[in-house]
Amino acid sequence: MEGWSVINDWSSFKYKGGFSIERRINKRDVPLILAFLVPGLTVFTVVTVVPSGFAVSYSFYEASSFVGQPTFVLFDNYVALIQDQRFWRDVWQTFIYAFSAVSLQIVVGIIIALILNQHFKGRDFLRGVSVVPYIIPVIVVTIGWEWILDTNFGVVNYVIGLFGFGGVHFLSANMAMFTAVLLSVWTWTPFVTLVFLSGLQTISNELYESARLDGANSWQQFWLITLPMMKDILITIVLLRGLWMFNKFDLMWLLTGGGPLERTETLPIYTYLNTFNLNRVGYGATVAVSSAVIMLIIMLIYLKITQEAPEKLTSKKRKYKHNKKIEMHNQSLHERNERL
């Protein structure tokens, strides 16, 4: 389970002037500040900052376990990594997994959010129910879905069997990745749904009404109003979900363990296998650090693209506004002509 939206209000930090509740530090406040900050920050340092530093330093060592004496090898691990075909294949597989899972989560999440944004009886109840897949532990998801997708006794195979397609082996070498994506979509879509839904509620109704007056149908309203208005939220959702999917360990590990034939082996799994099963702690750290770097690069590219691309969306919107203005103008001319 993971998840919260990070984009709290960045803007507020740039907030200058006006009313502020911050005070300059008095000498007598120092003990209180230390007492409040030190314990929490110590824990945070020990469990986050120090480990990330250690991970980098581990990657320069060769060690077979956590207790033995490690040997310093400088860049040997990284040289080995570059030549490691298994690593590069896993980079590709991780990318495929993350990309398909995130795209589907976005599509399904938006569709459900649009439905949950309508008015109908039991809407609040359904909103609550739709979150449940997000809060249950991954091990429950895998155990449950393995049974639901079971080749002989599974209800899914029973249903598609009615149409003549039964007997699918969902965890076979060819299907395992698909199944992992399917499960990831089911469990983590509610994040997209909820964040998108809360964004939808901020779009004013007037926009839609005026569009309707102009004769825009629901489909056009969605593309010309909803999506452009949700642009920023959407960019953030994709970023967060992408990060989390790229780093996902538990679902794949519990569902397939990286198999069959290593077809579903992703970078976190390769890290784990190196560290605990192949007794290469140093190399495991190298894989972990390198995947973090790769993730960072993808993230930067993504941010670069999204900072440029939105122009397309907004220009569409602008065109729409522009057209509308012309239309209104024509209409008023028309009315005037009629009056004359």
Place this chain on the structure above:
Amino acid sequence: MKKLKLSKVALYVLAFLVLVYSFFPIYWIIISPLRGNPGFFEQSTVLWPTNFDVTYFINMWNTTNFPVYYKNSFIVAGSTTCITIIASTFIAYILTRFRFKGKNLLLNSMLVGYMLPPMLIAIPLLGIFISLGIEDTLIGLSLAHIAITLPFGVWMLNSFLKTVPFDLEESAWVDGASRVQALLLVIFPLLIPGVISVGVFSFIVSFTDYTFGLMIVSSEGNKTIPVGLAAIKESTSLQQSELMAGAAMIIVPMVILFSFVTKYFIKGLTSGAVKG
């Protein structure tokens, strides 16, 4: 008019599909092990079983360490939640009430820390815990979870505390309250919705975590539910039916508890994104 009616029907059909999509798998996990033997296999695709049998649940509860896992999970999740609430309230309070250098650095490093891959942190963390002598303990696991929950708590309460007017606090001081008293008696009550959101989030993160648990905890007596259930599954000592009973025994209390705090969870999850 007729067209309107049709879209209303379509809306309910869609809503029903969302319901099925979200809830059917959960229903299935709960109902399947209740079919008992031999219904579990023979009636595996019947929507509503003809007779109910709790044998699998009893097997699961009695032949494995499930009760121990349960207890451990509650201890870990409970302490993670308490520590997160206290520590993040304190940190957020200082961050919003005093002006000092490095504040943004602190907030942003928390954010970055939160985004780091769990694998990157978990492996060295095990090394650190070994040298501290707290590997394979519930305290260690709880501390690891705080790596995820504390940044969330600080950010959430930071934005909450900014909205609490300073006058309130000041008037409490005038009445002779100390800073700590004012925080606990005047400000904290106003923070309750935010605190509940942080609490619910922390509890769920900690309760459902598998990755950190797998690395840090190894002895049978210290396993949490996700780690324990996964180990049972791996050992293949029990049938799918018993595993499903175990899964159901996790889901049912979670869903019931969650139904009381859904509002706060949703709020916590979404409060940031909308402002952005």
